[in-house]
Amino acid sequence: MSKVFKKEVLSYNTNLTAEIETDVNENPRARVHSVEWRKIMEGEPVEINPSIGHGYKIMTVEEWAGRWKRNDDFSECLNCNSKNTKEHHFTQTWCRGKKTWESELLCMDCHSFTWRSYRDPDFKLPEEYEREKWAAMVAGQAIPV
Numbered sequence: 001m002s003k004v005f006k007k008e009v010l011s012y013n014t015n016l017t018a019e020i021e022t023d024v025n026e027n028p029r030a031r032v033h034s035v036e037w038r039k040i041m042e043g044e045p046v047e048i049n050p051s052i053g054h055g056y057k058i059m060t061v062e063e064w065a066g067r068w069k070r071n072d073d074f075s076e077c078l079n080c081n082s083k084n085t086k087e088h089h090f091t092q093t094w095c096r097g098k099k100t101w102e103s104e105l106l107c108m109d110c111h112s113f114t115w116r117s118y119r120d121p122d123f124k125l126p127e128e129y130e131r132e133k134w135a136a137m138v139a140g141q142a143i144p145v
C-alpha cells in the first residue's frame, strides 16, 4: 500500500526544478521507430505488430501509430498546438529521489514529432555516485601524509 502511495507522490511531471527541453522535428529524435518512420514516409512496408499478425505491410501513419497512446500530461504538439497526438517514446529514470525523463509525441494532424526531456539539476545515475565515491577514495589515498 505504501508503495502505491509513494508512486503517486513521486510523479515524473511534478516538482520540476529545471526547464523542460523541447524540440520539434520532422523525424523522431528517439532512436526507437526511426527506421520504420523513414519507411512509412517512403511508402515502404513495415513489420506488422506481432500481436496482430505477422509479415510486412505498407501502412498509413494512422494505421502504424494506431496502438500508441496519448500522454495526457503532455499532449500538445509544439508545431501546430494540436492535442491529437500519440506518444511513441517515454523513459524515466529515478535515483535517490531525483529524476530524468524523455517523452516524444507524434502529431496525428501535422505528423511532426514533439520532444520533451527533463533532468533534475542534481540528478546523477547510480554509477556516477559510485564513480565519485571511488574517485574520492583514490584522491584520499593519494594525499601525502
Ligand SMILES: [Zn+2]
Pocket (backbone or CB within 6 Å): 077, 078, 079, 080, 081, 082, 107, 108, 109, 110, 111, 112
Ligand atoms: Zn501538430
